Amino acid sequence: METKAVLFDLDGTLLPMDQERFTKTYFQLLAAKLAPLGYDPAKLVDSIWAGTAAMVKNDGSCTNEEAFWRVFSQIYGEASLKDKPYIDTFYAEEFNQAKAACGFAPAAAETVDLLRTAGKTVVLATNPIFPAVATQNRIRWAGLQPESFRLYTTYENSHYCKPNLKYYEEILQNIGFQPEECLMIGNDVTEDMVTAKLGMRVFLLTDCLINQSGADLSPYPQGGFQELQAYLRELIA
Template identity: 60%
Template sequence: MAITTVLFDLDGTLLPMDQELFTKIYFKNLAARLAPLGYEPEKLIDTIWKGTYAMYTNTGETTNEEAFWKVFLSIYGEEAKKDEPEFEKFYQNEFVKAKDGCGFNPKAGKLVKELKEKGYKVALATNPLFPEIATYQRIQWAGLDADDFELITTYENSNYCKPNIDYFKDFLSRIDEKPENCLMVGNDAYEDMVAQKLGMKVFLLTHSLINDKDIDISIYPNGDFDDLRDYIMTL
C-alpha cells in the first residue's frame, strides 16, 4: 500500500543542529535570565535535566509539561511556580540565540512543500520536550511554518516521548492514520527508527546522524534529502 502520510522529526532532521552547541547556548541564556531571581546556574541546569528525564520516561499519566513541572517544583518548592512567566519571557526573547547552534537546509522546506502539493499528509513528530513557543520558533528556523503540519507534538499536548512506542501510537491516533500508511523520517537511528516496530516505513537522514547505540544503519533506507525524495517516489 502506498503511503499517505510523512512524519518528520525536527532537530537534526528538518533543522540541522549541533546539539552540543545548541544546548550550551540554550542553558547559558536561560541561566542568565533566571539568575536575578536567585536560581544558581548549576542547580538550575541539573534540575532541568531531571525534568527532561521525567518527560522522556513519561508513561502517559500526565502531560510532559506536568511531568516537568512536578520535578521542578519538587526541588524548588511550590512557590517557584510564580517564576513560570520568566520561562515564557526567555522563549520570547533570548531563545532565538540558540539558533546559532543550528544550520539551514533549503531542501528540507522544499520537500515538505512538494509533498503537501502532491497530496501527502505531513506531520511533525518532534520529541515533545519543549513548549509550543520554542517548537514553533525552531520550525521557523527551518524555513517552515506551523501551518505546514497536520500535528506538532509539544510538551503541552503530549504524554509520551520517543522512543516509547506509545508516542507513535498516540500520534497516529490523533491524525487518524494507520502505521502501514506512514513514513517516519528522522536522524536518530534509535528514537526515530523504532517506529518501524509499529509497522511504519522509516527513512534515516544521515546529515546529522545520532547513533548512540551503534546500530547498523544499513538495515534502514538512509541518505540525504535527495535520497529521501527518491525513496518516497518509489513507495
C-alpha cells in the first residue's frame, strides 16, 4: 500500500540530543524562573515528574494538559493554577536557552522537505508532554517551522502518551489515514517502533539511539539520515 503520511519523532530524531543533558538544562532553567515565586527547586522537579507520569498514564478521559495540572495543583494547591501564565512565558522565552543542550542536523529539514515536495503528509509525533509553545520552539531548534507539519502533538491536543498505541491511533484519526498508509521514523525502540504493532512501516534512526529494553534491532530498517533519505527516495519513487 502507498505510504501517504510520514510521522517523525522530534527529540533524538529531527532534533539530536542527549536526553539526560537536555533534561538537566531544562529543569535548571525552569527552577530559576520559578524561584522568585517560592518554588523549591528539588520539590519542583519532583512535581514535574509526577505530572509527567500522570500524562503517560492518561487513559484518554482528559487532555494531557488537564492531567498534568490536576497533579501539579494537588501538590501545590489550587492557588498554583494562577502561576500557569507565568510558566507559559518560560516556555516562550527562557526555555529557548535549552537549545544549547541540543545538537543540530541539517539533514532533518532536508528530509522533511523531501517528503513535502513529494506530496506526503508530514506529522510531528513527539511525546505530547510539553505545551504547544514549547513544542513550536523545539521545532525551530531543529531548523524547521511548525507549519512544516500537518499536525504536531502537544499536551493541549493529546489524550495519551508514547508508547501507548492509543496515542498513535489518535493521530491517525486526526489525519484520516490507516496505519498501513503511514511510516513512523524515530530513535526510541520502545516508544517509536511500537507503531509496527498497528501495521505502520517503521524506520529506526540510530544517530541518538535509545534502546532501554535491549531489544533486537534486526527487524527494523535503520541507519542515519543518509540511509533514511535513501529509504524514503525508494519509498516515494
